Amino acid sequence: MLLNVVLGFLCGGFALAAGNDPATQGPPPLLLVSFDGFRADYLKRFHMPNLELLYSQGVLVEQLTNVFITKTFPNHYSLVTGLYAESHGVLASSMYDPVSHKHFSLRNDSDPWWWSEAEPLWLTALDSGYETAAMMWPGSDVAIGNRTATHFLPYDAAVTFRQRLGNVTSWMAGNGKEKGAMFAALYWEEPDRSGHAFGPDNNTAMAAVLKEVDDCVGLMVSELRRVGLWGKLNLVVTSDHGMAQCSAQRLIRLDDCLHPDNYTLVDLTPVAALIPNTDPEAVFGLLNGCHPHMTAYLKKAIPERLHYRDNERIQPIILIADEGWTIVQRGNKLPRYPEAVFGLLNGCHPHMTAYLKKAIPERLHYRDNERIQPIILIADEGWTIVQRGNKLPRCEISTGIVTSNSNQNLVNISIKRSHAE
Numbered sequence: 001m002l003l004n005v006v007l008g009f010l011c012g013g014f015a016l017a018a019g020n021d022p023a024t025q026g027p028p029p030l031l032l033v034s035f036d037g038f039r040a041d042y043l044k045r046f047h048m049p050n051l052e053l054l055y056s057q058g059v060l061v062e063q064l065t066n067v068f069i070t071k072t073f074p075n076h077y078s079l080v081t082g083l084y085a086e087s088h089g090v091l092a093s094s095m096y097d098p099v100s101h102k103h104f105s106l107r108n109d110s111d112p113w114w115w116s117e118a119e120p121l122w123l124t125a126l127d128s129g130y131e132t133a134a135m136m137w138p139g140s141d142v143a144i145g146n147r148t149a150t151h152f153l154p155y156d157a158a159v160t161f162r163q164r165l166g167n168v169t170s171w172m173a174g175n176g177k178e179k180g181a182m183f184a185a186l187y188w189e190e191p192d193r194s195g196h197a198f199g200p201d202n203n204t205a206m207a208a209v210l211k212e213v214d215d216c217v218g219l220m221v222s223e224l225r226r227v228g229l230w231g232k233l234n235l236v237v238t239s240d241h242g243m244a245q246c247s248a249q250r251l252i253r254l255d256d257c258l259h260p261d262n263y264t265l266v267d268l269t270p271v272a273a274l275i276p277n278t279d280p281e282a283v284f285g286l287l288n289g290c291h292p293h294m295t296a297y298l299k300k301a302i303p304e305r306l307h308y309r310d311n312e313r314i315q316p317i318i319l320i321a322d323e324g325w326t327i328v329q330r331g332n333k334l335p336r337y338p339e340a341v342f343g344l345l346n347g348c349h350p351h352m353t354a355y356l357k358k359a360i361p362e363r364l365h366y367r368d369n370e371r372i373q374p375i376i377l378i379a380d381e382g383w384t385i386v387q388r389g390n391k392l393p394r395c396e397i398s399t400g401i402v403t404s405n406s407n408q409n410l411v412n413i414s415i416k417r418s419h420a421e
């Protein structure tokens with residue numbers, strides 16, 4: 001099914017100003033940039049001069065409707081396929097396919113099989129004879145239908161925005177031998193990463209990261225000018241989903257509803273996916289009405305408006321937490337999302353210590369190196385960290401930092417300003 005409302009809540013449209021040289025006339029190239037987890041109201045809460053300058057020269061879409069579920073992968077694939085998740089098949093960050101028995105996770109996402117129910121724009125444009133580029137956009141390093149964009153780099157969170165941009169602008173500019181890419185998609189992890197770590201309500205943290213994001217926009221414009229693309233391409237700056245503040249006071253414990261023997265967990269929060277181990281209706285009966293801030297659906301009853309039913313990979317029961325609520329299996333701690341950038345953290349254990357990089361104890365002499373990840377987990381002697389398993393909560397860490405999730409639904413598009421250059 002086709003997605004009605006797509007494209008960024010934030011959109012710097014740049015009308016074609018080319019045409020000086022009739023020989024190069026043709027459709028202008030398109031650069032699609034996503035800043036992950038850019039909640040709509042950040043624009044009102046924080047001053048972002050470069051972004052403001054950009055949209056004052058184009059069109060600002062104040063809010064967009066994301067697809068269900070509000071995760072990074074489903075929404076980014078919707079942006080480049082025009083399809084709801086049930087139609088493109090990338091339904092969550094954690095998936096299980098009951099037919100092939102395959103598992104998908106942020107750590108194991110490159111089997112083309114998961115992505116091949118749809119075709120992203122960087123492939124479709126190849127069929128028109130165009131060169132394309134996809135920089136770390138979800139799915140861009142996967143050979144979908146045995147093809148990739150003309151130019152891409154494998155996902156690597158350590159590559160800076162400046163480096164990604166440098167590659168993208170040179171791919172788009174082309175050179176004497178190669179024509180430039182006509183379509184390029186560029187992905188950046190912020191402000192999602194900081195939104196998860198500090199919570200969107202933390203003005204200090206969000207102001208700092210949004211200043212960085214705004215600097216990225218400024219850099220992008222100056223680089224596009226430098227390589228002579230400015231004014232000759234269309235630029236769309238967008239995002240995939242918003243961000244809601246979570247709280248340890250807003251936990252929904254599955255163990256209070258049903259016994260761990262009753263189900264196999266595929267995904268946990270804010271939308272849980274469960275496979276009942278016994279009669280689905282009976283298991284559903286235990287979940288239905290169990291918590292005032294959680295709604296349980298048997299697959300066949302998932303509301304039409306969510307466009308999240310017609311796919312094998314959708315499990316027999318899903319649970320939807322209200323915004324700002326977090327589903328856990330047990331305990332009274334706020335889990336943290338496994339997002340690609342944090343990685344390695346699909347499971348946690350009570351005997352484990354977690355450190356933010358900057359807080360790794362000096363005595364370990366394990367801090368001062370680029371290759372040390374933002375978060376490390378240390379199991380006590382004799383204990384084992386696992387990624388997955390029915391009996392352990394699928395939580396991340398307890399850093400003592402307020403965490404947040406991404407179930408803020410953004411609704412309604414309204415055009416604020418429009419001005420073609």
Ligand SMILES: *[C@@H]1O[C@H](CO)[C@@H](O)[C@H](O)[C@H]1NC(C)=O
Pocket residue numbers: 102103104108111
């Ligand atoms: C990754 O998933 C594929 C199926 O899509 C599976 O065959 C493979 O074993 C998985 N790899 C790991 C390391 O789990």
Ligand SMILES: *[C@@H]1O[C@H](CO)[C@@H](O)[C@H](O)[C@H]1NC(C)=O
Pocket residue numbers: 146
């Ligand atoms: C995929 O593409 C490569 C190189 O173009 C080719 O050698 C290979 O046979 C293709 N595989 C399939 C399954 O089409």
Ligand SMILES: *[C@@H]1O[C@H](CO)[C@@H](O)[C@H](O)[C@H]1NC(C)=O
Pocket residue numbers: 159162163164165166167170
């Ligand atoms: C492109 O990416 C590579 C690998 O990250 C990097 O070494 C190189 O400097 C980048 N190119 C530009 C022009 O920034």
Ligand SMILES: *[C@@H]1O[C@H](CO)[C@@H](O)[C@H](O)[C@H]1NC(C)=O
Pocket residue numbers: 198202204205208401402
């Ligand atoms: C907000 O984030 C900052 C880091 O930028 C952190 O030091 C502070 O503790 C956070 N405040 C709250 C209330 O979480």
Ligand SMILES: *[C@@H]1O[C@H](CO)[C@@H](O)[C@H](O)[C@H]1NC(C)=O
Pocket residue numbers: 259261262277278279282283286
């Ligand atoms: C749930 O699991 C418990 C413990 O194994 C069992 O007694 C109960 O019958 C199960 N309920 C359903 C609906 O499967």
Ligand SMILES: *[C@@H]1O[C@H](CO)[C@@H](O)[C@H](O)[C@H]1NC(C)=O
Pocket residue numbers: 412413414
């Ligand atoms: C859409 O958003 C605008 C601006 O926030 C608001 O005035 C309008 O009522 C909204 N429309 C709908 C249908 O929700």
